[in-house]
Amino acid sequence: xxxxxxxxATKDSEAGALPDxxxxxxxxxxxxxxxxxxxxxxxxxxxPSSKGARVRFSGAKRTAIDGPFAETKELIAGFWMWRxxxxxxxxxxVKRCPNPFPGESEIEIRxxxxxxxxxxxxxxxxxxxxxxxxxxxxxxx
Numbered sequence: 001x002x003x004x005x006x007x008x009a010t011k012d013s014e015a016g017a018l019p020d021x022x023x024x025x026x027x028x029x030x031x032x033x034x035x036x037x038x039x040x041x042x043x044x045x046x047x048p049s050s051k052g053a054r055v056r057f058s059g060a061k062r063t064a065i066d067g068p069f070a071e072t073k074e075l076i077a078g079f080w081m082w083r084x085x086x087x088x089x090x091x092x093x094v095k096r097c098p099n100p101f102p103g104e105s106e107i108e109i110r111x112x113x114x115x116x117x118x119x120x121x122x123x124x125x126x127x128x129x130x131x132x133x134x135x136x137x138x139x140x141x
Contacts, residue, residue, distance in 0.1 A: 002041070002112040003082050003090045009075035010101045014048045014068065019100075026098040034082070039093060043080035077101075087111065 019027070034040035046052075049067035056063045069075060077100070084090050090109045099105055115122055115130060122130075 001084060001086065002114070003084060003087070004110045004112055005080040005082055005090065005094060006076050006108040006110065007045075007078040007100050008106040008108060009049070009072050009077040010103075010105060011072055012101060013077040014050070014072050014075065016048050016050075023098060023100075027100075030096070030098055033096075034080070034093065039082045039084055041081040041083055043078070045078040046076055049075050081112070 031040060031043060034043075049069040052067040052069075054065045054067075054069070056065060082090060082093065084093065087109065094107050094109060097107065100107070115127055
């Protein structure tokens with residue numbers, strides 16, 4: 001099972017505050033544990049929403065909206081992609097994580113859809129396309 005582990009933004013992360021050397025070292029050690037255990041597939045921190053944009057869809061119309069975005073509690077400061085056996089295992093790993101920010105912080109865990117989750121609607125042709133694209137992405141760096 002794959003899970004996206006989402007580090008929720010804070011007012012400080014949205015203000016562009018960067019982690020100190022101690023937290024960078026702790027996170028580096030934690031990431032090393034994840035990699036050695038075969039759990040971590042990817043992981044990155046994100047710039048604040050002030051450097052981002054959103055595209056709003058309304059039928060055929062597309063509207064780009066520049067950040068920053070107001071609802072800090074709904075924003076993402078970083079993420080990991082993990083492969084684990086269960087949601088419980090993902091929770092156990094998150095509980096071992098250094099606190100990503102001074103004071104209060106929150107990390108959300110969301111399971112990623114796999115091909116078999118889509119049922120018959122995910123036809124053999126669509127599965128083949130998906131596999132081809134994944135293979136292509138793996139070779140594109």
